[in-house]
Amino acid sequence: MTAPMTVTDTPTGPVNPGSWQYRQLNSRAPGLSYLSDALSALVADGHPVMAGTADLQYSNGLARFAARHPDRFVQFGISEQNMVSAAAGIATTGVMPFVATFASFLGLLCCEQIRMDIAYSALPVRLIGHHAGIALGFYGTSHHATEDLAIMRSIAGLTVVNPADGPQLAAAIKASADHPEPIYFRIGRGQEPNVYEDLPDFQFGKAIEHETGSDLTVIACGTMVHPCLEAVRALRASGLSVGLIDMHTIKPLDRDAVLAAAERSRVILTVEEHNILGGLGGAVAEVMAEAGTKALLIRHGIRDEYSLIAPPTHLYRHYQLDAAGIETVVRDILA
Amino acid sequence: MPTTATAAPAPDPMGAERTLMPAPLTPETIAHLEERARHVRLETIRLIAIAKVGHYSSTFSCAELFATLYYDAMRLRHGEPRWPDRDRFLMGKGHAAVGLYPLLADWGFFPKELLDGYTRLGNPLGDHPDMTKVPGVDFSSGSIGHALSAGLGMVMGGRMMNRRFDVYVMLGDGEMQEGQVWEAAMAAAHQKAGNLIAIVDRNGYQLDGQVDEVMGIEPLAGKWRAFGWEVHEVDGHDVAALATLFRRLKQDRTREKPACIIARTLKGKGVGYMEREAGWHLGYLAPEDEAAAIAEIMGQPASPAIPREAAAQGDAR
Ligand SMILES: Cc1ncc(C[n+]2csc(CCOP(=O)(O)OP(=O)(O)O)c2C)c(N)n1
Numbered sequence A: 001m002t003a004p005m006t007v008t009d010t011p012t013g014p015v016n017p018g019s020w021q022y023r024q025l026n027s028r029a030p031g032l033s034y035l036s037d038a039l040s041a042l043v044a045d046g047h048p049v050m051a052g053t054a055d056l057q058y059s060n061g062l063a064r065f066a067a068r069h070p071d072r073f074v075q076f077g078i079s080e081q082n083m084v085s086a087a088a089g090i091a092t093t094g095v096m097p098f099v100a101t102f103a104s105f106l107g108l109l110c111c112e113q114i115r116m117d118i119a120y121s122a123l124p125v126r127l128i129g130h131h132a133g134i135a136l137g138f139y140g141t142s143h144h145a146t147e148d149l150a151i152m153r154s155i156a157g158l159t160v161v162n163p164a165d166g167p168q169l170a171a172a173i174k175a176s177a178d179h180p181e182p183i184y185f186r187i188g189r190g191q192e193p194n195v196y197e198d199l200p201d202f203q204f205g206k207a208i209e210h211e212t213g214s215d216l217t218v219i220a221c222g223t224m225v226h227p228c229l230e231a232v233r234a235l236r237a238s239g240l241s242v243g244l245i246d247m248h249t250i251k252p253l254d255r256d257a258v259l260a261a262a263e264r265s266r267v268i269l270t271v272e273e274h275n276i277l278g279g280l281g282g283a284v285a286e287v288m289a290e291a292g293t294k295a296l297l298i299r300h301g302i303r304d305e306y307s308l309i310a311p312p313t314h315l316y317r318h319y320q321l322d323a324a325g326i327e328t329v330v331r332d333i334l335a
Numbered sequence B: 001m002p003t004t005a006t007a008a009p010a011p012d013p014m015g016a017e018r019t020l021m022p023a024p025l026t027p028e029t030i031a032h033l034e035e036r037a038r039h040v041r042l043e044t045i046r047l048i049a050i051a052k053v054g055h056y057s058s059t060f061s062c063a064e065l066f067a068t069l070y071y072d073a074m075r076l077r078h079g080e081p082r083w084p085d086r087d088r089f090l091m092g093k094g095h096a097a098v099g100l101y102p103l104l105a106d107w108g109f110f111p112k113e114l115l116d117g118y119t120r121l122g123n124p125l126g127d128h129p130d131m132t133k134v135p136g137v138d139f140s141s142g143s144i145g146h147a148l149s150a151g152l153g154m155v156m157g158g159r160m161m162n163r164r165f166d167v168y169v170m171l172g173d174g175e176m177q178e179g180q181v182w183e184a185a186m187a188a189a190h191q192k193a194g195n196l197i198a199i200v201d202r203n204g205y206q207l208d209g210q211v212d213e214v215m216g217i218e219p220l221a222g223k224w225r226a227f228g229w230e231v232h233e234v235d236g237h238d239v240a241a242l243a244t245l246f247r248r249l250k251q252d253r254t255r256e257k258p259a260c261i262i263a264r265t266l267k268g269k270g271v272g273y274m275e276r277e278a279g280w281h282l283g284y285l286a287p288e289d290e291a292a293a294i295a296e297i298m299g300q301p302a303s304p305a306i307p308r309e310a311a312a313q314g315d316a317r
């Protein structure tokens, strides 16, 4: 039927190498290498790690792990639900499975398998939802995940982590070796600039405070931490007292960090690449409302709508989820 | 985005609407279908140049399928994307939509100018087809595996409403790995959905490599037969064979079994190096490479390598 095709990192045909981008993982999405490298580090430390994906080993970079540890890698083909339930079965044997696919498919298509087979069953499966939010740009609604935090957060017994960059993901994966609960890791597309150079420690449920301020505190997660950091620096440079918290763990949420910020600042602004309903903004709202804080809460993100299609950076600009947009949002609030 | 086409109604390229007894398959028809398939490939190259990244090879493998369906098999009315008796087309492999849009525009379902803004902010045309944005798209897709179920639903609804249309669902061979496909396959046979036609684009490759290495799907024909389907295998690049088969299926009004066509294709068909490298599932042709690809599609011998420094960095990000 088909002549055998070659699978290489560079094209062999009569074509400009720059034209051909798919497998050039490290140059196109350097953040992806952290996932495979962190899993390899766990293997080196003697942990019984297995990794799997559903026909997306180049999108999530697990091809690197597969090449190093073929005996610890499972290719499930395009069968996400099968993969997630199989991961639960794998976990019953004492193996620690990490399974990865686009966040839209992992968090939405496989929601029930995650609840029944993994969370309810209390099996320490690690779920990696990548290209979360609107990172898949003009692939459209089917590939956008702006609901996954809300869904995963309402599943009892599941830890929900949204690292800001590759180094934080790597640190969280390292820390997960001693974490008894199943975990949902929500990550970006590997093209985000790093916030952290190196993170020796990661503590689930312990937020990282970057700046403190009395006018407003930004609480951000995931891919939004970097643009928020840039925006906050610009705002502080212009004399505003603006703080920033990286709320990498959505569940369990760091209540103390939220309440301390609400004590200190007049306004709390949550920023997430997610619907403003039910995700980070929702979680922070619950804490603030129950404690009766005086600070005002404003949630910034996708406003309960299906996002438009466009290249990702164009969408971030459109939804004011880039540094300039976030800075404008804060200035408008404080004006 | 207007929901009704604003373009002046151009003549239907194949007659106002297809009759149940089509004219014989003439050399002119065959030449026309081949030209339409070339049009799909050329437009795919033109539109991906706007997006700066796209699914060339997935679209090239089904260019003849698109052409034969939209210019010979399907009953459609020019400029009437919502005509209730139209035949329906769904694609489980929605990532090939870039090749479908030019045909929908040609049918007058939306203004051709929209093609020029493919994937740009505010434009309805994205990497996957979206029925809420694009007139003529019968069902949205992007999450692989749903389309056959949705197509079956159209058959069932049409049956209750006493409408006689056929429903064509194009599936990827990697898509065969999704469990939902087989739930739909079982249900369609049970429902005697004789006017449901599944087409598997058996191009042999998926994202991570060769289908049979990623997750084997053979014996494929045997699986569909065991699920109660009538199975046909055909060369998916032979428009005469495709048109003959689609016409036969359309004329057979007594069939109770749904029909599955396994179309043997080449992923990347038409551009030699894409046919030989799985990595082209996602790619971007810089201008010089684009020119060489177009020349090859137009039947000129492939030009030799064009070494250059670096590609113009696109704005796909
Ligand atoms: C549910 C789901 N999982 C994963 C993907 C990502 N994806 C897009 S195309 C593709 C491979 C498709 O292969 P195949 O069905 O053989 O189609 P081809 O492009 O070869 O025609 C994958 C895995 C998706 N779109 N939907």
Ligand SMILES: [Mg+2]
Pocket: B172, B173, B174, B201, B202, B203, B204, B205, B206, B211, B267
């Ligand atoms: Mg295929």
